[in-house]
Amino acid sequence: MSIREQDVLRRAGEASVLVLVSLAGGPKHGYALIQDIRQFAGVELGPGTLYGALDRLERLGLIEPLPAEERRHPYRITAPGSAALRVHLDSLERVSAAGRLRLQPGGT
Amino acid sequence: MSAREAGNGKLIDAALRCYPGRWRRRHGAEAAELAALLIADGTPAASIAWSYLAGAAREWLAPRPGRPLSTVAAALLAATCLLGLSAALIAESVPARAAGTTQSPSGPVPPRIKPAPPGAASISPHQLTPCRPVPHARSC
Numbered sequence: 001m002s003i004r005e006q007d008v009l010r011r012a013g014e015a016s017v018l019v020l021v022s023l024a025g026g027p028k029h030g031y032a033l034i035q036d037i038r039q040f041a042g043v044e045l046g047p048g049t050l051y052g053a054l055d056r057l058e059r060l061g062l063i064e065p066l067p068a069e070e071r072r073h074p075y076r077i078t079a080p081g082s083a084a085l086r087v088h089l090d091s092l093e094r095v096s097a098a099g100r101l102r103l104q105p106g107g108t
Numbered sequence: 109m110s111a112r113e114a115g116n117g118k119l120i121d122a123a124l125r126c127y128p129g130r131w132r133r134r135h136g137a138e139a140a141e142l143a144a145l146l147i148a149d150g151t152p153a154a155s156i157a158w159s160y161l162a163g164a165a166r167e168w169l170a171p172r173p174g175r176p177l178s179t180v181a182a183a184l185l186a187a188t189c190l191l192g193l194s195a196a197l198i199a200e201s202v203p204a205r206a207a208g209t210t211q212s213p214s215g216p217v218p219p220r221i222k223p224a225p226p227g228a229a230s231i232s233p234h235q236l237t238p239c240r241p242v243p244h245a246r247s248c
Contacts, residue, residue, distance in 0.1 A: 030142045047142050047156055048163025051135055055167075071137045 008060060009088040015045060015053040020062060020077060020085045027066055027076040030054075057081070116153035117144075123157040126164035 009017055022028060022036045030050055037045050045053075054075060057063040062081030066074040077085070120143040124136055143156045 030138060031145050034142075034146070044151075046159030046162075047139060047146065048159035048161070048166075051131075051139065052163050052166055071141050073135075073138055 007087050007091050008062075008084045010091070012056060012060070013053065014043075015049045016057055017085075017088060018043060018045065019050070019053045019057060020081060023063055023075060023077040024082065024085060027074045029069070029072040029074045031072075033075075060084075116147055119153050119157045120144075120160070123160035123164070126161055127167055128164075131164075131167055 009020070018037045018041055019033060021040070022033050025036070028036060030047065034045050034047070034050060037043055054063065058065065058075070062078060062084055063075045064078050066076055068074075120140060124132060124139055127136070139160065143153070143160075146156055147153050
Protein backbone atom coordinates (compact mmCIF):
# COMPACT_ATOMS: atom_id res chain seq x y z
CA MET A 1 0.00 0.00 0.00
CA SER A 2 1.37 3.41 -0.94
CA ILE A 3 1.85 6.16 1.62
CA ARG A 4 -1.01 8.10 0.02
CA GLU A 5 -3.34 5.12 0.39
CA GLN A 6 -2.29 4.71 4.03
CA ASP A 7 -3.25 8.33 4.71
CA VAL A 8 -6.92 7.89 5.67
CA LEU A 9 -7.13 11.54 6.69
CA ARG A 10 -6.23 12.71 3.18
CA ARG A 11 -9.89 12.99 2.22
CA ALA A 12 -11.36 13.59 5.68
CA GLY A 13 -11.12 17.37 5.44
CA GLU A 14 -9.22 20.05 7.28
CA ALA A 15 -11.66 20.17 10.20
CA SER A 16 -11.12 16.46 10.94
CA VAL A 17 -7.36 16.92 10.98
CA LEU A 18 -7.64 19.94 13.30
CA VAL A 19 -9.93 17.99 15.67
CA LEU A 20 -7.54 15.05 15.70
CA VAL A 21 -4.54 17.30 16.40
CA SER A 22 -6.47 18.89 19.28
CA LEU A 23 -7.46 15.50 20.73
CA ALA A 24 -3.85 14.32 20.46
CA GLY A 25 -3.23 16.74 23.36
CA GLY A 26 -5.86 15.03 25.54
CA PRO A 27 -9.62 14.35 25.70
CA LYS A 28 -11.90 17.34 25.10
CA HIS A 29 -15.57 18.19 24.58
CA GLY A 30 -16.98 20.45 21.84
CA TYR A 31 -16.43 23.87 23.40
CA ALA A 32 -12.87 23.01 24.55
CA LEU A 33 -12.09 21.72 21.03
CA ILE A 34 -13.26 24.95 19.40
CA GLN A 35 -11.21 27.06 21.82
CA ASP A 36 -8.09 24.89 21.43
CA ILE A 37 -8.28 24.91 17.62
CA ARG A 38 -8.74 28.69 17.64
CA GLN A 39 -5.59 28.96 19.79
CA PHE A 40 -3.19 26.65 17.93
CA ALA A 41 -4.44 27.07 14.34
CA GLY A 42 -6.18 30.45 14.36
CA VAL A 43 -9.23 28.77 12.81
CA GLU A 44 -12.79 29.52 13.99
CA LEU A 45 -14.43 26.13 13.60
CA GLY A 46 -18.22 26.42 13.31
CA PRO A 47 -20.17 24.13 15.65
CA GLY A 48 -21.93 22.43 12.70
CA THR A 49 -18.57 21.69 11.10
CA LEU A 50 -17.22 20.43 14.44
CA TYR A 51 -20.02 17.88 14.97
CA GLY A 52 -19.69 16.72 11.36
CA ALA A 53 -15.97 16.11 11.88
CA LEU A 54 -16.55 14.34 15.22
CA ASP A 55 -19.13 11.99 13.68
CA ARG A 56 -16.87 11.26 10.69
CA LEU A 57 -13.83 10.54 12.87
CA GLU A 58 -15.89 8.32 15.19
CA ARG A 59 -17.25 6.33 12.22
CA LEU A 60 -13.66 5.83 11.03
CA GLY A 61 -12.69 4.60 14.52
CA LEU A 62 -10.13 7.37 14.91
CA ILE A 63 -11.76 8.86 18.03
CA GLU A 64 -14.14 7.51 20.69
CA PRO A 65 -16.61 9.14 23.07
CA LEU A 66 -15.99 9.11 26.80
CA PRO A 67 -18.79 8.96 29.41
CA ALA A 68 -20.84 12.17 29.27
CA GLU A 69 -20.22 14.94 31.82
CA GLU A 70 -23.73 16.37 32.26
CA ARG A 71 -24.62 17.56 28.74
CA ARG A 72 -21.04 17.49 27.44
CA HIS A 73 -19.63 14.51 25.57
CA PRO A 74 -15.82 14.41 25.69
CA TYR A 75 -13.89 12.51 23.01
CA ARG A 76 -10.44 10.98 22.95
CA ILE A 77 -8.14 9.88 20.15
CA THR A 78 -7.80 6.11 19.63
CA ALA A 79 -4.62 4.19 18.76
CA PRO A 80 -5.62 3.98 15.06
CA GLY A 81 -6.38 7.72 15.25
CA SER A 82 -2.87 8.49 16.52
CA ALA A 83 -1.36 6.31 13.78
CA ALA A 84 -3.50 7.96 11.08
CA LEU A 85 -2.56 11.43 12.32
CA ARG A 86 1.13 10.52 12.29
CA VAL A 87 0.92 9.26 8.67
CA HIS A 88 -0.98 12.38 7.61
CA LEU A 89 1.43 14.78 9.31
CA ASP A 90 4.41 12.94 7.73
CA SER A 91 2.76 13.34 4.35
CA LEU A 92 2.15 17.05 4.96
CA GLU A 93 5.74 17.46 6.08
CA ARG A 94 7.05 15.95 2.83
CA VAL A 95 4.85 18.25 0.77
CA SER A 96 5.87 21.22 2.90
CA ALA A 97 9.60 20.41 2.52
CA ALA A 98 9.28 20.02 -1.25
CA GLY A 99 7.38 23.30 -1.49
CA ARG A 100 9.90 25.23 0.57
CA LEU A 101 12.79 23.78 -1.47
CA ARG A 102 11.17 24.81 -4.72
CA LEU A 103 10.41 28.29 -3.46
CA GLN A 104 14.10 28.94 -2.82
CA PRO A 105 15.93 30.88 -5.58
CA GLY A 106 17.11 28.34 -8.17
CA GLY A 107 15.03 25.55 -6.57
CA THR A 108 13.49 22.92 -8.84
CA MET B 109 -33.61 36.60 29.88
CA SER B 110 -33.60 39.56 27.46
CA ALA B 111 -35.63 39.60 24.26
CA ARG B 112 -32.38 39.39 22.30
CA GLU B 113 -31.26 36.26 24.18
CA ALA B 114 -34.68 34.70 23.68
CA GLY B 115 -34.49 35.50 19.97
CA ASN B 116 -31.02 33.95 19.73
CA GLY B 117 -32.27 30.85 21.54
CA LYS B 118 -35.17 30.48 19.13
CA LEU B 119 -32.86 30.90 16.13
CA ILE B 120 -30.48 28.19 17.38
CA ASP B 121 -33.38 25.87 18.30
CA ALA B 122 -34.82 26.29 14.81
CA ALA B 123 -31.47 25.43 13.22
CA LEU B 124 -31.03 22.38 15.48
CA ARG B 125 -34.51 21.15 14.58
CA CYS B 126 -33.27 20.75 11.00
CA TYR B 127 -31.03 17.83 12.04
CA PRO B 128 -32.32 14.25 11.90
CA GLY B 129 -33.89 13.02 15.17
CA ARG B 130 -31.09 10.51 15.72
CA TRP B 131 -28.52 13.35 15.65
CA ARG B 132 -30.65 15.57 17.95
CA ARG B 133 -31.03 12.83 20.54
CA ARG B 134 -27.29 12.36 20.64
CA HIS B 135 -25.90 15.89 20.26
CA GLY B 136 -28.91 18.21 20.63
CA ALA B 137 -28.54 19.23 24.31
CA GLU B 138 -24.77 19.67 24.03
CA ALA B 139 -25.10 21.58 20.75
CA ALA B 140 -27.56 24.04 22.34
CA GLU B 141 -25.23 24.56 25.31
CA LEU B 142 -22.23 24.98 22.99
CA ALA B 143 -24.14 27.63 21.02
CA ALA B 144 -24.98 29.51 24.25
CA LEU B 145 -21.29 29.47 25.28
CA LEU B 146 -20.15 30.68 21.85
CA ILE B 147 -22.76 33.48 21.88
CA ALA B 148 -21.54 34.49 25.36
CA ASP B 149 -18.00 34.64 23.85
CA GLY B 150 -19.23 37.10 21.23
CA THR B 151 -19.89 34.84 18.25
CA PRO B 152 -22.96 36.11 16.34
CA ALA B 153 -25.98 33.83 16.80
CA ALA B 154 -26.72 34.02 13.06
CA SER B 155 -23.28 32.63 12.24
CA ILE B 156 -23.78 29.72 14.66
CA ALA B 157 -27.26 29.03 13.27
CA TRP B 158 -25.88 29.08 9.73
CA SER B 159 -23.14 26.60 10.72
CA TYR B 160 -25.77 24.28 12.22
CA LEU B 161 -27.98 24.61 9.14
CA ALA B 162 -25.09 23.67 6.85
CA GLY B 163 -24.24 20.79 9.18
CA ALA B 164 -27.86 19.59 9.11
CA ALA B 165 -27.87 19.64 5.30
CA ARG B 166 -24.66 17.59 5.24
CA GLU B 167 -26.12 15.21 7.83
CA TRP B 168 -29.22 14.56 5.69
CA LEU B 169 -27.32 14.22 2.44
CA ALA B 170 -24.35 12.12 3.61
CA PRO B 171 -24.79 8.40 2.92
CA ARG B 172 -24.86 6.34 6.13
CA PRO B 173 -24.57 2.58 6.65
CA GLY B 174 -28.22 2.43 7.79
CA ARG B 175 -29.43 4.86 5.15
CA PRO B 176 -29.36 3.54 1.58
CA LEU B 177 -28.27 5.77 -1.27
CA SER B 178 -31.85 5.80 -2.55
CA THR B 179 -32.87 7.87 0.51
CA VAL B 180 -30.13 10.37 -0.26
CA ALA B 181 -31.21 10.43 -3.91
CA ALA B 182 -34.83 10.95 -2.83
CA ALA B 183 -33.81 13.86 -0.59
CA LEU B 184 -31.85 15.43 -3.45
CA LEU B 185 -34.77 14.89 -5.83
CA ALA B 186 -37.20 16.48 -3.38
CA ALA B 187 -34.89 19.48 -2.95
CA THR B 188 -34.56 19.84 -6.74
CA CYS B 189 -38.33 19.61 -7.21
CA LEU B 190 -38.92 22.27 -4.56
CA LEU B 191 -36.38 24.55 -6.23
CA GLY B 192 -37.96 23.92 -9.64
CA LEU B 193 -41.44 24.60 -8.31
CA SER B 194 -40.29 27.86 -6.72
CA ALA B 195 -38.58 28.93 -9.94
CA ALA B 196 -41.69 28.07 -11.95
CA LEU B 197 -43.94 30.07 -9.61
CA ILE B 198 -41.60 33.05 -9.78
CA ALA B 199 -41.34 32.81 -13.58
CA GLU B 200 -45.12 32.66 -13.86
CA SER B 201 -45.70 35.68 -11.66
CA VAL B 202 -43.06 37.91 -13.28
CA PRO B 203 -44.59 38.38 -16.82
CA ALA B 204 -48.06 38.91 -15.41
CA ARG B 205 -46.74 41.48 -12.97
CA ALA B 206 -44.68 43.10 -15.71
CA ALA B 207 -47.69 43.34 -17.99
CA GLY B 208 -49.86 44.71 -15.24
CA THR B 209 -47.59 47.22 -13.54
CA THR B 210 -44.48 47.99 -15.55
CA GLN B 211 -44.34 51.44 -16.98
CA SER B 212 -41.65 53.21 -18.91
CA PRO B 213 -39.80 55.90 -16.96
CA SER B 214 -41.43 58.61 -18.98
CA GLY B 215 -44.90 57.27 -18.28
CA PRO B 216 -47.26 55.07 -20.25
CA VAL B 217 -46.77 55.13 -24.01
CA PRO B 218 -49.97 56.08 -25.73
CA PRO B 219 -51.08 53.81 -28.54
CA ARG B 220 -50.37 55.06 -32.04
CA ILE B 221 -53.68 56.12 -33.42
CA LYS B 222 -54.08 57.81 -36.71
CA PRO B 223 -56.21 60.87 -36.45
CA ALA B 224 -59.73 59.89 -37.27
CA PRO B 225 -61.07 61.37 -40.43
CA PRO B 226 -63.69 63.96 -39.88
CA GLY B 227 -67.05 62.38 -39.47
CA ALA B 228 -65.74 58.92 -38.52
CA ALA B 229 -67.01 57.30 -35.36
CA SER B 230 -64.68 57.77 -32.46
CA ILE B 231 -62.64 54.67 -31.55
CA SER B 232 -61.65 53.83 -28.05
CA PRO B 233 -57.83 53.60 -27.61
CA HIS B 234 -58.33 50.19 -25.98
CA GLN B 235 -59.77 48.82 -29.17
CA LEU B 236 -56.56 49.63 -31.02
CA THR B 237 -54.11 48.45 -28.41
CA PRO B 238 -52.37 45.45 -29.99
CA CYS B 239 -51.71 43.74 -26.67
CA ARG B 240 -53.89 44.26 -23.68
CA PRO B 241 -53.09 42.83 -20.27
CA VAL B 242 -55.59 40.12 -19.59
CA PRO B 243 -55.98 38.82 -16.06
CA HIS B 244 -54.06 35.53 -15.59
CA ALA B 245 -52.58 35.70 -19.07
CA ARG B 246 -48.91 34.75 -19.21
CA SER B 247 -47.98 36.78 -22.25
CA CYS B 248 -49.34 38.21 -25.43
